[in-house]
Amino acid sequence: MPKKKIKLLIVDDEKDICGFVKRLFKKKGFLVYGALSGSQAVKITQKVKPDIALLDIYLRKGIDGLTALKEIRKIAPLCQCVMVTWDKTEARVKEAKAIGAVSYLTKPLTIDQLLRVVSRVAKNIRKRG
Numbered sequence: 001m002p003k004k005k006i007k008l009l010i011v012d013d014e015k016d017i018c019g020f021v022k023r024l025f026k027k028k029g030f031l032v033y034g035a036l037s038g039s040q041a042v043k044i045t046q047k048v049k050p051d052i053a054l055l056d057i058y059l060r061k062g063i064d065g066l067t068a069l070k071e072i073r074k075i076a077p078l079c080q081c082v083m084v085t086w087d088k089t090e091a092r093v094k095e096a097k098a099i100g101a102v103s104y105l106t107k108p109l110t111i112d113q114l115l116r117v118v119s120r121v122a123k124n125i126r127k128r129g
Helices: 015-027 038-048 065-075 090-099 111-128
Strands: 007-011 031-035 052-056 080-085 101-106
Touching: 007 015, 007 038, 007 065, 015 031, 015 111, 031 038, 038 052, 038 065, 052 065, 052 111, 065 080, 065 090, 080 111, 090 101, 101 111
Parallel strands: 007 031, 007 052, 052 080, 080 101
Antiparallel strands: none
């Protein structure tokens, strides 16, 4: 039986970063969606119910990544959310995890770090069935 394609939502207000990360994970066999704002991420989540969301916390327009995380978790409770930000403060990490983030990556990060975390989360989703 073929492996289920994991639906991955990339949320970053930097168009170039969003595009690069989308292409990277498409090459790895994920079904990839991109959002340039938290509000757009929530709309996409309503339509496609992603398995994984990579969320930047600080988004310039509309709702921030933590607010988007709360909304995504309401709509798709099984969605595994990975926060990506420059903010390393313990309070911010705790807040994100309390809301439901499964992982918290701080910038600058390497492509290897990103691939490793998303692959680990995808593996756990596949185990779950």
